[in-house]
Amino acid sequence: MVAAGLVLILVAIGAGVTWWKFFKSEEQQFASATEQFKYGSLGGEFLAGIPYPIFMILPRVFPDLIDGPGGYGAFGLAWEEGERLPVGMSIKRKGFERVTVNCAFCHTTSYRLTPGENPRFAVGGPGHTVDVQALLRFLFAAANDRRFSSSRLLPEIALHFEMDWIDVALYKFVIIPATRKALLIAEDQMAWMETRTDWGPGRDDAFNLPKFVLTQMAIDDSVSNTDFPALWMMGQRDGQLVHAGGEATTVASVIATSALGAGSFPGTTFDERNDWIEAYMRDLAPPPYPGDIDQVKSAAGAEIFARDCASCHALDGARVGTAIPLSEIGTDPEHVRAWQQPHADRMNRLTKTLGIDEVPLQGAKGYVARPLISVWLLAPYLHNGSVPTLEDLLSPPGERPKVFYRGYDLVDLDRVGFVSSGPEAAAEGFRFDTAEKGNGNAGHIWGTTLAPDEKSALIEYLKGL
Ligand code: HEC
Numbered sequence: 373m374v375a376a377g378l379v380l381i382l383v384a385i386g387a388g389v390t391w392w393k394f395f396k397s398e399e400q401q402f403a404s405a406t407e408q409f410k411y412g413s414l415g416g417e418f419l420a421g422i423p424y425p426i427f428m429i430l431p432r433v434f435p436d437l438i439d440g441p442g443g444y445g446a447f448g449l450a451w452e453e454g455e456r457l458p459v460g461m462s463i464k465r466k467g468f469e470r471v472t473v474n475c476a477f478c479h480t481t482s483y484r485l486t487p488g489e490n491p492r493f494a495v496g497g498p499g500h501t502v503d504v505q506a507l508l509r510f511l512f513a514a515a516n517d518r519r520f521s522s523s524r525l526l527p528e529i530a531l532h533f534e535m536d537w538i539d540v541a542l543y544k545f546v547i548i549p550a551t552r553k554a555l556l557i558a559e560d561q562m563a564w565m566e567t568r569t570d571w572g573p574g575r576d577d578a579f580n581l582p583k584f585v586l587t588q589m590a591i592d593d594s595v596s597n598t599d600f601p602a603l604w605m606m607g608q609r610d611g612q613l614v615h616a617g618g619e620a621t622t623v624a625s626v627i628a629t630s631a632l633g634a635g636s637f638p639g640t641t642f643d644e645r646n647d648w649i650e651a652y653m654r655d656l657a658p659p660p661y662p663g664d665i666d667q668v669k670s671a672a673g674a675e676i677f678a679r680d681c682a683s684c685h686a687l688d689g690a691r692v693g694t695a696i697p698l699s700e701i702g703t704d705p706e707h708v709r710a711w712q713q714p715h716a717d718r719m720n721r722l723t724k725t726l727g728i729d730e731v732p733l734q735g736a737k738g739y740v741a742r743p744l745i746s747v748w749l750l751a752p753y754l755h756n757g758s759v760p761t762l763e764d765l766l767s768p769p770g771e772r773p774k775v776f777y778r779g780y781d782l783v784d785l786d787r788v789g790f791v792s793s794g795p796e797a798a799a800e801g802f803r804f805d806t807a808e809k810g811n812g813n814a815g816h817i818w819g820t821t822l823a824p825d826e827k828s829a830l831i832e833y834l835k836g837l
């Protein structure tokens with residue numbers, strides 16, 4: 373009896389300790405809404421959290437699996453000085469500290485105006501340098517490496533983090549093996565991405581992720597590699613289609629499905645958090661064009677814009693926020709092909725089952741003509757990021773660069789976009805080949821037949837948008 377009682381007490385203590393070590397939750401505190409957007413959790417710790425100490429020491433243990441020096445810097449993440457993790461990563465204690473990504477991970481722009489300066493960060497802008505696929509490949513390669521073991525990782529963790537004997541035991545027997553296992557399962561779930569066009573920095577396979585991972589639909593050969601768009605001034609988008617192919621009719625649906633994709637699980641906090649994100653994005657302002665704008669030229673450009681572009685891109689344009697059919701827009705069709713009504717139906721059944729009551733998604737209808745906001749920071753252009761500068765977009769498709777480098781963060785203020793050729797861009801950037809499936813740079817021929825001085829005036833006007 374006594375022995376049994378002792379065992380029970382020990383189990384009870386053990387359960388208490390493990391409960392505390394595994395689940396005790398600490399609320400995050402932020403000084404401002406912007407800080408919360410940059411570093412706040414979406415609540416995905418249990419489904420998608422990586423223990424912070426493991427995450428931090430991986431580049432030290434596996435430097436050979438990263439292309440270039442500087443650890444996670446190699447993946448183009450927006451790392452602010454003095455912060456424990458890059459913008460878009462949250463550290464939240466659920467028992468132990470767990471790292472998850474949030475919206476700002478893909479939706480924050482890193483850029484420089486001169487080669488000598490430190491990167492600047494535009495919250496809510498396209499994360500054109502962020503190479504999610506390369507980061508995933510690194511984590512998967514590490515999990516497959518025999519160095520991913522308690523005997524190799526634990527001493528490295530103990531070197532940097534204070535641990536008591538319970539922590540040591542938990543990491544050794546549970547957390548390290550479980551993290552490895554979880555990464556291997558994730559690799560299996562993502563195996564399809566190795567059979568098609570690379571995402572490269574600034575993109576992911578936006579609709580094959582929910583198709584193949586969330587709803588487990590049969591793997592087909594589609595490619596929907598899509599640029600991370602900006603989340604600025606989303607309040608202007610009421611009543612418009614959202615997502616590159618117009619797959620959503622409300623911003624709230626996009627937030628709910630994006631949060632789900634990041635491992636967040638529906639419930640009260642899910643709804644409250646998503647409402648907060650929506651309110652935050654409503655009037656999130658982009659940085660203005662940082663160069664000089666020639667007002668006379670810009671005024672001439674405004675007239676051309678009103679004549680040739682405003683119907684689709686001005687806030688009061690008749691077709692703004694609608695999907696322009698493929699036959700008319702002529703840009704790469706793969707994203708539209710990848711997500712049709714049956715895919716949306718299946719996704720809608722899943723979200724409904726999970727208790728998400730947002731407006732359902734629909735099949736892609738063409739490509740949405742978005743209102744143009746801070747277009748100077750949106751390069752490379754078009755939904756698949758296949759055209760490096762505004763100057764190139766206003767050139768006939770046959771004259772646009774067939775191969776260029778994307779993900780280099782130096783702004784080209786004249787041609788408007790990022791520097792996408794030359795030795796620096798080649799060294800820092802990702803070689804983008806428009807011949808690959810889903811990377812086509814054709815279509816959107818408006819403005820391509822203007823005279824050179826008209827194009828230059830139009831670009832001058834676009835700088836100020
Ligand atoms: C892993 C990268 C990633 C993360 C994390 C992410 N997004 Fe996105 N987001 C994308 C991509 C890629 C697209 C483009 C897909 C499309 O529009 O077809 C996109 C599109 C959007 C759009 C559509 C914008 C428009 O103009 O059509 C909104 C809104 C959005 N995301 C909000 C969010 C929110 C809110 C979160 C966090 C809950 C989030 N995203 C997290 C990659 C990401």
Ligand code: HEC
Binds near residue numbers: 834
């Ligand atoms: C009939 C509607 C229509 C007209 C007219 C039109 N566009 Fe577009 N525009 C679109 C659509 C649709 C897209 C998205 C296409 C895609 O991503 O494949 C787009 C994309 C763009 C983009 C890229 C935005 C980004 O985030 O990558 C720019 C810049 C742009 N248009 C500028 C212009 C200019 C300048 C004109 C006038 C010379 C113009 N457009 C005329 C429909 C139009």
